[in-house]
Amino acid sequence: MKNNYFKAAAFALTMLLFSCSTQDLTDESQDPSTTTNSSTTKMSKMAPTKPTAPKIWEFNDLNEWEDATQVGNPNYFIDTNNGYLHLFTNANTWDRTKVKSVATYATGSYSWRVYVPTMGVGDMASIGAFLYNNDTHELDFEIGYGNRAIRQQLNAASDELIVYNTSQANPYHSFQSKIKREQWYTLTIELALNSKKKYVTTWKIDNVVLSSATLTYGTATKFKIFCSVENLTFIGDHIPYTQNYALFDWVEFK
Structure with a gap:
C-alpha cells in the first residue's frame, strides 16, 4: 500500500x-x-502628438472675423466671385477701414495673401496686415505710396510702393523697403520665443526675410489678426485724392 x-x-x-x-x-x-x-x-x-493643422481663412465669408473700423463706414465686402476680402477708403477722408479676428493668438506664423494695387501718388493711405493687442503691443506690415523723403531715401521708382515693418513699442522698431505695385504678395510675421521666453518676430515677403526684432514681452500678450486699408498721415504727403483699396485672398495661422 x-x-x-x-x-x-x-x-x-x-x-x-x-x-x-x-x-x-x-x-x-x-x-x-x-x-x-x-x-x-x-x-x-x-508618443508625440500630431502637429496642429494650419488655420486658414479663405474669405468666402467673414466667419470668425469682426468689424474693427475706427473712422468712417465699414468699407469692405466679400467678392463672392473670387473669394476675396475687398477693403477700401474714400478720397478726401480719414477713413480707417479694418476687420479683425475674433480669437487671439501667440507664437506661430501669420500670413496674409494680399493684392497691392496702384495707389494714389502722394496719398496718405496704407494697406495693413498686422497683429494688435494694444497701442504698445502691435506688429505691422504697412504699405503705401510713402512721403517724398522716404521715397528719395530708398530711390523708389514710379511703379514702386513703400512697405514698413514695424513694432510700435517694446521696443520700437521700423524697417522700410520697396515693392512693386499691381502684384500679389504673401506677407508673413513669424513669432518665436528665445531662451528668455520673449518673442522674436520676423517679417517676410514671399518667404524672403526683411527684418527681425527681439521684443521685451512673451506669450502673456496675445494678438488679434487685422486686415486694413487706412488713411494715415505718416505714409504720404497729403490727404488721399483717390479711393484706395486692397484685396485679401486668405489669411493663415500655423
Whole structure:
C-alpha cells in the first residue's frame, strides 16, 4: 500500500511540474504585438502628438472675423466671385477701414495673401496686415505710396510702393523697403520665443526675410489678426485724392 501511495504522489508531483513548465513556455511564446504591459502603455502615452493643422481663412465669408473700423463706414465686402476680402477708403477722408479676428493668438506664423494695387501718388493711405493687442503691443506690415523723403531715401521708382515693418513699442522698431505695385504678395510675421521666453518676430515677403526684432514681452500678450486699408498721415504727403483699396485672398495661422 505504501508503495502504491508513493507511486501516486510521485506521479502527481510530476504532472504538476509538467503543467508549470508548459505554462511558462506558453507565456514566453505569446505574440508580443498582442501583449499589453506597463512599458507599452507608457510609451504610447509619451508618443508625440500630431502637429496642429494650419488655420486658414479663405474669405468666402467673414466667419470668425469682426468689424474693427475706427473712422468712417465699414468699407469692405466679400467678392463672392473670387473669394476675396475687398477693403477700401474714400478720397478726401480719414477713413480707417479694418476687420479683425475674433480669437487671439501667440507664437506661430501669420500670413496674409494680399493684392497691392496702384495707389494714389502722394496719398496718405496704407494697406495693413498686422497683429494688435494694444497701442504698445502691435506688429505691422504697412504699405503705401510713402512721403517724398522716404521715397528719395530708398530711390523708389514710379511703379514702386513703400512697405514698413514695424513694432510700435517694446521696443520700437521700423524697417522700410520697396515693392512693386499691381502684384500679389504673401506677407508673413513669424513669432518665436528665445531662451528668455520673449518673442522674436520676423517679417517676410514671399518667404524672403526683411527684418527681425527681439521684443521685451512673451506669450502673456496675445494678438488679434487685422486686415486694413487706412488713411494715415505718416505714409504720404497729403490727404488721399483717390479711393484706395486692397484685396485679401486668405489669411493663415500655423
